[in-house]
Amino acid sequence: xxxxxxxxxxxxxxxxxxxxxxxxxxxxxxxxxxxxxxxxxxxxxxxxxxxxxxxxxxxxxxxxxxxxxxxxxxxxxxxxxxxxxxxxxxxxxxxxxxxxxxxxxxxxxxxxxxxxxxxxxxxxxxxxxxxxxxxxxxxxxxxxxxxxxxxxxxxxxxxxxxxxxxxxxxxxxxxxxxxxxxxxxxxxxxxxxxxxxxxxxxxxxxxxxxxxxxxxxxxxxxxxxxxxxxxxxxxxxxxxxxxxxxxxxxxxxxxxxxxxxxxxxxxxxxxxxxxxxxxxxxxxxxxxxxxxxxxxxxxxxxxxxxxxxxxx
Numbered sequence: 248x249x250x251x252x253x254x255x256x257x258x259x260x261x262x263x264x265x266x267x268x269x270x271x272x273x274x275x276x277x278x279x280x281x282x283x284x285x286x287x288x289x290x291x292x293x294x295x296x297x298x299x300x301x302x303x304x305x306x307x308x309x310x311x312x313x314x315x316x317x318x319x320x321x322x323x324x325x326x327x328x329x330x331x332x333x334x335x336x337x338x339x340x341x342x343x344x345x346x347x348x349x350x351x352x353x354x355x356x357x358x359x360x361x362x363x364x365x366x367x368x369x370x371x372x373x374x375x376x377x378x379x380x381x382x383x384x385x386x387x388x389x390x391x392x393x394x395x396x397x398x399x400x401x402x403x404x405x406x407x408x409x410x411x412x413x414x415x416x417x418x419x420x421x422x423x424x425x426x427x428x429x430x431x432x433x434x435x436x437x438x439x440x441x442x443x444x445x446x447x448x449x450x451x452x453x454x455x456x457x458x459x460x461x462x463x464x465x466x467x468x469x470x471x472x473x474x475x476x477x478x479x480x481x482x483x484x485x486x487x488x489x490x491x492x493x494x495x496x497x498x499x500x501x502x503x504x505x506x507x508x509x510x511x512x513x514x515x516x517x518x519x520x521x522x523x524x525x526x527x528x529x530x531x532x533x534x535x536x537x538x539x540x541x542x543x544x545x546x547x548x549x550x551x552x553x554x555x556x557x558x559x
Contacts, residue, residue, distance in 0.1 A: 262399035262420040262445070265341060269401040272333055279326075341402065344383035344415035351382060355406035356389035356539040357432060358439040359478035366455055369542050371477040375444045376418060377451035383415045389539045394430035397443065403429055418445040434491070435481045460546060470554025473547055482538065485558050492538060493530045499555040504531045518552050 257277070258270055344350075351374060352363035362374040376382050386395050386406045393406040395414070404414040418424075428439035446454070460469050474480065474495075482492035493503070503513045506529045511517060520527050525538035543551075 259398045262418060262424055264417045264419045266401045268337055272337055276330065341414055341416065344413065345381040348381040348383040348415060349376065351384055353384045353386045353395055354389055355393035355395065357391065358435040358481045360426060360441040364455060368455060372441045373444060373476065375446055375451060375454050377448045378418055378421050378445050381415060381417045383413055385411055385413050387411050390537065391432050392430050393428050393432050396427045396429035397424050399424040405430060421445050421447065438478065438481055458546060466550050466553040467557050470550035473550055474554060477541060482536065491536050492533055495555050496558045505529060506531050506534050515552055518555065519548050522548055
């Protein structure tokens with residue numbers, strides 16, 4: 248993996264062409280603040296010392312200084328206007344994508360991210376994009392307010408229920424970027440993680456053409472990987488302990504009591520329906536859990552079923 252080290256000790260590695268401009272603006276604001284903090288504090292300390300109470304010195308009444316008062320009111324206005332202009336310019340740059348951008352949908356839900364590629368392919372908890380190609384993320388939320396945050400690319404955008412927002416950047420480093428949720432969204436907010444994989448153009452094209460199951464990978468191992476990748480662990484445990492949803496340990500092939508009082512068998516059809524339509528048959532005792540629907544293909548669902556069968 249190629250790394251670009253930052254020019255300062257405060258910011259993470261810069262992994263996009265846009266990050267350098269954000270870093271420059273940040274450092275400008277930082278040093279601007281440092282210089283004026285030192286100047287103002289130093290002046291205050293000087294005045295404290297210069298006009299301290301001393302024997303033989305009598306305080307004299309002072310009047311206002313119109314010129315000075317106008318100066319310290321007007322001059323900061325120009326500074327604030329300049330900072331606003333620089334900040335808004337960068338905000339607009341990240342909000343407007345290039346015409347040839349790859350548009351990828353980002354859907355936030357408690358507590359995972361789902362990505363949809365231009366060809367309709369979907370992925371959970373990770374997204375693959377090509378290096379040196381502009382990318383536009385179209386962001387939405389399935390349930391509550393989330394925030395799509397990529398420190399390496401200096402990106403952050405809220406995922407708001409009922410509306411779409413977007414953000415754009417161009418990755419310039421092959422490797423991985425960590426994605427966080429920067430808005431508290433419930434019990435497992437801290438586990439709402441994902442990754443951006445930046446790869447060569449050819450690798451990206453190959454990725455779009457094939458599924459995500461590795462060559463020769465056993466179906467149950469594939470399911471175990473999907474269990475982690477889709478963040479199923481946030482609700483469903485595999486050791487029998489209590490979670491937000493029913494535990495998967497010993498569940499497959501056993502009778503399950505639904506909230507309606509009906510008892511059914513947790514077989515292939517039940518698991519398949521529960522993944523695609525989670526609210527169709529709710530297990531008794533978990534009526535307050537709102538599991539989001541997952542868009543998985545038949546091979547992925549078969550992998551999860553195969554994995555559940557191993558959890559005796």
